[in-house]
Amino acid sequence: MTRTEITLSVNGCQHTLALDPRVTLLDALREVIGLTGAKKGCDRGECGTCTVLVDGRRVYACLTLAVMHDGATVTTVEGLADGTDLHPLQQAFISRDALQCGFCTPGQILSAIGLLAEGRATSEQEIREFMSGNLCRCGAYPNIVAAIRDVAGAQ
Amino acid sequence: MRPTAVGTPVDRADARSKVTGTACYTVDVVLPDLAHAVVVQSTVPTGRIVRIDAAAAERAPGVLGVLSHANTPSLAEVPTFPQGPAGQRRPPLQDDTVNFDGEHLAVVVADTLHHAAQAAALIDVAYDREEAVTTLEAGDELPPSGIFGEAPDSVRGDPEAALARAEVRLDATYTTPTEHHHPLEPGATVAAWDGGRLTLYDSTQWVSGVRDAVAMTLGMATDQVRVVSPFVGGAFGSKAMVWPHVVLAALAARHVGRPVKLVLSRAQMFTSLGYRSPTVQRLSLGARQDGTLTAIVHAVTQQTSVFEEFVAGAGYISRSLYACPNVAVRHRLVRVNAPTPTVMRAPGEAVGSFALESALDELAAQSGVDPVALRLRNFAEDEPQEGLAWSSNALRECYQVGAERFGWERRTTEPRSMREGRHLVGWGMASATYGVHSEAAAARVRICADGRILVTSGTQDLGTGTYTTMVQVAADALGVPVERVTAALGDTDLPPAPHSGGSQTAASVGPAVWSAALDACSKVLALAEQGDSYAEILTRHGIEFVEGRGDARPGASASRFAMRSFGAHFAEVQVDPELGEVRLTRFCGVFGAGRILNPKTARSQMIGGIVGGTGMALTERTVTDRRLGRVVSPNLSGYAVPTHADIPWIDVCFIDEHDPHVNALGVKGIGEVAIVGVAAAIANAVHHATGRRIRDLPITPQTLL
Ligand code: FES
Ligand code: FES
Numbered sequence: 001m002t003r004t005e006i007t008l009s010v011n012g013c014q015h016t017l018a019l020d021p022r023v024t025l026l027d028a029l030r031e032v033i034g035l036t037g038a039k040k041g042c043d044r045g046e047c048g049t050c051t052v053l054v055d056g057r058r059v060y061a062c063l064t065l066a067v068m069h070d071g072a073t074v075t076t077v078e079g080l081a082d083g084t085d086l087h088p089l090q091q092a093f094i095s096r097d098a099l100q101c102g103f104c105t106p107g108q109i110l111s112a113i114g115l116l117a118e119g120r121a122t123s124e125q126e127i128r129e130f131m132s133g134n135l136c137r138c139g140a141y142p143n144i145v146a147a148i149r150d151v152a153g154a155q
Numbered sequence: 156m157r158p159t160a161v162g163t164p165v166d167r168a169d170a171r172s173k174v175t176g177t178a179c180y181t182v183d184v185v186l187p188d189l190a191h192a193v194v195v196q197s198t199v200p201t202g203r204i205v206r207i208d209a210a211a212a213e214r215a216p217g218v219l220g221v222l223s224h225a226n227t228p229s230l231a232e233v234p235t236f237p238q239g240p241a242g243q244r245r246p247p248l249q250d251d252t253v254n255f256d257g258e259h260l261a262v263v264v265a266d267t268l269h270h271a272a273q274a275a276a277l278i279d280v281a282y283d284r285e286e287a288v289t290t291l292e293a294g295d296e297l298p299p300s301g302i303f304g305e306a307p308d309s310v311r312g313d314p315e316a317a318l319a320r321a322e323v324r325l326d327a328t329y330t331t332p333t334e335h336h337h338p339l340e341p342g343a344t345v346a347a348w349d350g351g352r353l354t355l356y357d358s359t360q361w362v363s364g365v366r367d368a369v370a371m372t373l374g375m376a377t378d379q380v381r382v383v384s385p386f387v388g389g390a391f392g393s394k395a396m397v398w399p400h401v402v403l404a405a406l407a408a409r410h411v412g413r414p415v416k417l418v419l420s421r422a423q424m425f426t427s428l429g430y431r432s433p434t435v436q437r438l439s440l441g442a443r444q445d446g447t448l449t450a451i452v453h454a455v456t457q458q459t460s461v462f463e464e465f466v467a468g469a470g471y472i473s474r475s476l477y478a479c480p481n482v483a484v485r486h487r488l489v490r491v492n493a494p495t496p497t498v499m500r501a502p503g504e505a506v507g508s509f510a511l512e513s514a515l516d517e518l519a520a521q522s523g524v525d526p527v528a529l530r531l532r533n534f535a536e537d538e539p540q541e542g543l544a545w546s547s548n549a550l551r552e553c554y555q556v557g558a559e560r561f562g563w564e565r566r567t568t569e570p571r572s573m574r575e576g577r578h579l580v581g582w583g584m585a586s587a588t589y590g591v592h593s594e595a596a597a598a599r600v601r602i603c604a605d606g607r608i609l610v611t612s613g614t615q616d617l618g619t620g621t622y623t624t625m626v627q628v629a630a631d632a633l634g635v636p637v638e639r640v641t642a643a644l645g646d647t648d649l650p651p652a653p654h655s656g657g658s659q660t661a662a663s664v665g666p667a668v669w670s671a672a673l674d675a676c677s678k679v680l681a682l683a684e685q686g687d688s689y690a691e692i693l694t695r696h697g698i699e700f701v702e703g704r705g706d707a708r709p710g711a712s713a714s715r716f717a718m719r720s721f722g723a724h725f726a727e728v729q730v731d732p733e734l735g736e737v738r739l740t741r742f743c744g745v746f747g748a749g750r751i752l753n754p755k756t757a758r759s760q761m762i763g764g765i766v767g768g769t770g771m772a773l774t775e776r777t778v779t780d781r782r783l784g785r786v787v788s789p790n791l792s793g794y795a796v797p798t799h800a801d802i803p804w805i806d807v808c809f810i811d812e813h814d815p816h817v818n819a820l821g822v823k824g825i826g827e828v829a830i831v832g833v834a835a836a837i838a839n840a841v842h843h844a845t846g847r848r849i850r851d852l853p854i855t856p857q858t859l860l
Contacts, residue, residue, distance in 0.1 A: 020269060022269070023269060027268065027269065030183075031267065031268055031269075034185065035176075036176070036179070036182075036183035036185075037175075037176025037177075038176075039180075039182070039339070039340070039388070040182065040418075041339040041340070041341070041421070041791075042421040042790065042791050043420065043421065044421070044790060046421075046790055046791035046792055047339060047421075047791055049339055076176065077174075077175065077176035078175070078176045078177075080175070081175055086171075086174065086175070090174040090175065093170070093174045094166050094167070094170040094171065094174060095166070097166070097167055097170070097755050097756060097758070097759045099167070099170060099173055099174070099618070100389075100617075100618030100619070100620075100759055100760070100763055101338070101339070101340070101386075101387060101388045101389040101390075101617060101618030102169070102170075102172075102173030102174075102178055102386065102388070102618065103180065103338070103339040103340045103388030103389055104339050105173050105174055106174075106176050109174060124804075127799070128799040128800045128802070129799075129800050131799040132798040132799045132800040134799070135339065135791065135796060135798060136339075136799075137336075137337055137338055137339050137389050137391070137796060138389055138618050138759075138763045138766075139762055139763035139764070139765070139766025139767060139797070139802070140759060140762070140763065141762075141766060141797075141798075141799050141802040142762055142802060142803075142804055142805050143759060143762070144799070145799065
């Protein structure tokens with residue numbers, strides 16, 4: 001299979017990649033670039049563990065091909081903290097204990113950032129509805145909602 | 156020592172690594188020259204493999220090797236739990252027989268994941284298919300040989316005579332479906348050989364179990380195998396035992412001479428790490444007119460695989476939850492062409508409580524007694540089966556506190572009597588109980604001259620808070636702030652600890668950490684007067700660090716006391732009368748579970764159990780096609796777990812309970828009691844809302860319409 005060359009800006013770093021066009025954005029991040037913060041819980045758009053921001057919008061990285069995002073800006077969980085200063089949502093997740101095993105956590109946090117940017121975090125009901133693409137099998141939902149509320153309220 | 160860390164809501168010690176993405180799970184492990192393995196599974200439920208054609212796969216780009224029964228060395232069987240650590244005794248790739256759809260038949264290894272997946276799709280298997288038993292209803296019932304060492308059947312008193320004489324009688328059958336754990340991190344193993352030594356990175360609840368199982372099946376000495384598992388992306392029982400893919404990763408790595416990563420797909424998870432067996436439970440209750448129980452007969456049928464036995468004691472809860480003089484419990488198994496089932500969060504109790512606690516609600520309705528009052532009337536002052544005193548039992552306080560917090564007294568008795576707009580509102584409750592378990596465990600505590608403390612044990616943290624509670628216990632034993640303490644776990648090179656199951660980790664490892672810390676402390680104090688800091692003493696003596704070791708084992712109390720955690724669940728649902736949709740709108744769980752080491756992480760555990768129970772009640776079911784013997788829609792759309800939108804705010808409360816008998820820390824264990832009774836509380840609320848008694852889980856709109 002011929003490879004396609006693309007560039008991606010991931011967490012502020014430029015990457016030029018020659019990829020099989022069938023490679024998903026998630027596999028490009030995890031297997032090629034070596035950023036494993038985005039997780040693969042299902043590889044078919046059903047769990048949300050792979051959620052990243054592409055040009056500021058939350059997407060399932062397993063459901064989109066890397067070559068479709070030539071020139072895009074991608075943010076993964078590794079790109080959220082500013083040195084040792086955590087992003088407010090990261091801190092809220094710790095304070096509210098909004099995680100257990102932590103496998104869904106990168107996806108939950110990135111999805112929540114997308115949610116806040118969409119202006120969809122005005123009530124608990126709305127947060128629950130628009131976060132429902134991110135499963136948490138440990139069942140941390142009430143604490144995740146509380147963490148998002150804390151940050152939405154502070155903004 | 157004054158406890159200043161234990162019992163306080165300390166932030167989770169591993170939270171920072173998890174919110175920043177630096178926590179390295181097994182699926183994230185990268186080693187130099189890492190190759191990738193993809194498993195190929197059977198597509199018939201029973202029969203023989205006539206041919207496995209791997210030629211096209213072997214020629215595919217990047218492929219390094221293919222393993223099947225044709226070229227796999229012979230492997231030793233590993234006994235299943237509790238005799239051994241295996242989830243499945245039968246080793247993989249040993250012969251041409253197929254026993255269930257989704258059994259591992261081959262492994263393809265390639266230089267990249269993409270190449271391995273492409274090549275795996277080229278493996279062509281021809282079968283000679285045989286007649287299969289694909290459902291529990293289709294097979295013959297057999298008595299199991301035992302249930303974790305206990306007799307499958309037991310009788311106390313004369314239940315039949317008591318039933319015949321009972322003023323109120325109830326006889327009903329409750330069924331629960333196959334359920335899957337579906338931790339979000341799939342089963343995954345990375346295997347790396349260094350000469351004759353093997354290192355396995357594995358997503359597991361039991362690092363030493365993996366070491367023992369793999370050493371045994373490959374004929375190696377256990378000290379030649381190291382297992383590493385610092386972060387586990389959820390487990391719930393699916394990773395408590397060792398499953399065949401783990402040894403396949405080790406074999407694949409040896410075959411290609413490179414480290415190999417093997418990650419199961421979500422679809423493969425349906426047949427690779429066990430599942431909760433479906434149950435058919437017939438329950439007969441006899442009672443006096445005032446609701447006092449006089450007889451319970453609980454007969455359970457479950458399934459196992461055609462090649463071995465696994466059975467959870469679903470009926471046992473009926474022997475010990477209530478005072479009742481006449482109780483019979485019976486377990487039967489049907490052999491099905493399906494994988495071997497396994498433990499899943501509160502094995503036995505989670506499903507058994509659905510039947511018992513639904514039946515108690517039916518009895519309450521029949522006898523006109525309030526459900527809480529009915530349970531109080533049947534409270535067991537002593538453990539009823541063995542007649543031992545409870546080490547502690549806060550069940551009455553759980554009912555009382557739960558009823559108050561929930562506002563139970565405002566419940567109107569009649570079904571369909573409460574409404575919110577066009578929705579029917581229902582309130583239901585149920586009891587919870589789970590046994591206290593612990594096993595021998597060891598820990599090490601190192602006090603360093605720079606003031607840092609390192610606490611280590613070969614235990615696991617599944618998201619359960621083990622890192623955090625180890626830090627807290629060590630900090631208090633040494634009288635230092637938690638910020639100074641770091642914990643390490645999940646490595647067979649560390650002092651040995653048992654599997655993280657049966658809610659036993661805190662009760663096993665906590666006391667070991669405590670005594671290791673005291674040992675280290677006494678070694679420092681032997682050097683100098685009290686009053687100086689550890690760092691000052693060590694520095695003055697030019698010592699880099701001292702190390703203490705602690706070993707803890709279950710005490711003698713186990714034979715003198717009955718030890719269980721208890722709880723009470725209160726649920727509110729709203730049911731759409733036209734659509735049959737049930738929404739959980741409010742939930743309160745109150746628990747008496749001994750000393751709570753960390754109320755913050757413990758609350759999360761309880762919420763997690765309640766969310767799991769909500770899935771049992773309303774959404775979770777694995778459907779198998781009867782003709783094909785194959786899971787239908789093996790994905791997270793076909794198997795619906797609760798989402799954000801399904802879960803309301805959950806009120807969790809712990810009763811302050813001091814139990815001097817369970818162990819040195821007074822810890823009972825919390826992971827499993829939280830799920831017990833949740834499905835019944837919700838089903839009882841649905842009955843209160845609609846007048847419909849649903850005895851078959853899950854309660855979907857189809858069942859209500
Ligand atoms: S891995 Fe992308 S949604 Fe599950
Ligand atoms: S924290 Fe385990 S899946 Fe969400």
